[in-house]
Amino acid sequence: MGTQEYMQFSRKESGVLVCANVLIVASPHHADAIDWSEGSDALPGLMVLPCENTASVPVEAAAAASLIVLEIDPHNRRSMERLGELKRALPELPVVAALPDASVALVRMLVREGVDDVVSLPFKFEELLETAADVLAQKRSKRHGDIRLAPLFAVVRSIGGCGATSIATHLAGALGEHDTTGRGVAIVDLDLQFGAVAGYLAAEGRGSIADLLVEQERLDEELIRSVARDAADNVHVFAAPDAIMPLESVDTDRLLRLLDAIRQQYAYVILDLPANWTNWSLSALTAASSVLMVVELSVASLRQARRRLDLFSSVGIVGNEVQLIVNRAERRLFKTIDVGDATETLGRPVVGSVTLEDPLVSTAQDQGLMVHQISRKSRFQSDVRTIAQALAARFPAGGPA
Ligand SMILES: Nc1ncnc2c1ncn2[C@@H]1O[C@H](COP(=O)(O)OP(=O)(O)OP(=O)(O)O)[C@@H](O)[C@H]1O
Ligand SMILES: [Mg+2]
Known part of the structure; x- marks a missing residue:
């Protein structure tokens, strides 16, 4: 387990605020390659946890997050198992899978495993931001149902x-x-x-x-x-x-x-x-x-x-x-x-x-x-x-x- 960086994350999507602790769990070389210069000031509460994609995700760290971006190697059984372990431990936690390239069949399989969305590796800051914001906005509007919010x-x-x-x-x-x-x-x-x-x-x-x-x-x-x-x-x-x-x-x-x-x-x-x-x-x-x-x-x-x-x-x-x-x-x-x-x-x-x-x-x-x-x-x-x-x-x- 490596260092955790705390940065800022706050974004608005379709009139719905997304502001949350996003935890990125990725192998050290992908974690280190994230280019913060593209928007580091715009992301409060972003944490990066460098760890190999077969190592279990610490549940306490994940439980504190509102969304987890998890590196997945779909061809590695252990990597898929840790996704299953995480979903069982924290069924409500939105998960975005990060992988080098995903076919439609693979995305379908991941969705069946409980993944909410997918981002590509190496990380692209803008894609990461947009996807996390979308998933959180969807979860939020689901929670709100048809509740009306005053202007x-x-x-x-x-x-x-x-x-x-x-x-x-x-x-x-x-x-x-x-x-x-x-x-x-x-x-x-x-x-x-x-x-x-x-x-x-x-x-x-x-x-x-x-x-x-x-x-x-x-x-x-x-x-x-x-x-x-x-x-x-x-x-x-x-x-x-x-x-x-x-x-x-x-x-x-x-x-x-x-x-x-x-x-x-x-x-x-x-x-x-x-x-x-x-x-x-x-x-x-x-x-x-x-x-x-x-x-x-x-x-x-x-x-x-x-x-x-x-x-x-x-x-x-x-x-x-x-x-x-x-x-x-x-x-x-x-x-x-x-x-x-x-x-x-x-x-x-x-x-x-x-x-x-x-x-x-x-x-x-x-x-x-x-x-x-x-x-x-x-x-x-x-x-x-x-x-x-x-x-x-x-x-x-x-x-x-
Ligand atoms: N259009 C106006 N005509 C006359 N007086 C005004 C007008 N707008 C504000 N004032 C007066 O200016 C003063 C400062 O106004 P106010 O407290 O609303 O400003 P503020 O921007 O909220 O200040 P602060 O930075 O202290 O929060 C008050 O005494 C208020 O009565
Ligand atoms: Mg005032």
Whole structure:
């Protein structure tokens, strides 16, 4: 048995997040030949266990994995036996067989032995990634059956203070107007150390998202609803904990299961995210129906937005899944940077822009109110409403039927 390398793996396939521990068990020369340069940053939780293709797979190592890529020599009885041993020990573990070349007859035989898919040897990074992602996505959708997941919008900032939390909270309220399910809109404050959502909405209560992240109990409706705090406009707040929580204490799989469970209970789910990017926060993004990046029309904001978008691309979050919201837009005739410049610089569509309305927004937040509760004619509010309308038109409440 050799060394284990831990790398990152996170990928989105057909709207389904795949984020998992993938264990590659391959003979040392194939294991050593993997070319990580093709995408090492994009793979959290990938382990390589170099061992001869006749040696038994250590069950503890395999049990910790979500998927195993196993080198197989179909002409070697011992190599086939170890596949059988593994399937008997861990019948639920998805297995991808790795072999130099496979005929149709051979693939059929391997499928009968319980193999989910096949990759070729020597390993090709892209093929490995695609196949693992496909198999995990299939297993996941089988588990979900026909469960509906509400649209999940992740609101991320370009630079600190650009208004991400203000827009997230008001968007939650505005999406409530499109809630045809009557279940309400959830806002989950994943800014675990500095979360402001509960404060902005005066959502009193004791429960916090931390209760659901550490609980080992089943994530049923009763437990979830008991933690949510009620706010105006039928918004339900999963608040950040009062005590500062270490970011590395979050378990990615647990968080993803939790987000799925919340999505089953509400019409829409909004995420507010922390400033620093970790495996779990990036994984949460890959689960989102759409990532909404809040930018301002300043060089600093657009530069930071660019850096974040590059990071997102490296983990497979690309294209129209990321949309821009321009905050503090001013209706001046002559501007150095306008909305068109933001789209052009960042290569992402703008879903809407939100007017600067100072000090109305912060005055409302100081009182724990939504802006429309203190001013009926707020431009900020009507801009956010327009964005909610555009999102609701694309993403029906409660998720696709
Ligand atoms: N369009 C706006 N008009 C007026 N004030 C705004 C607007 N957007 C945000 N603000 C104000 O800017 C301040 C920062 O907003 P907010 O907390 O939403 O930003 P953030 O991006 O979440 O910040 P952080 O990086 O601290 O999480 C708040 O006082 C808020 O009231
Ligand atoms: Mg914030």
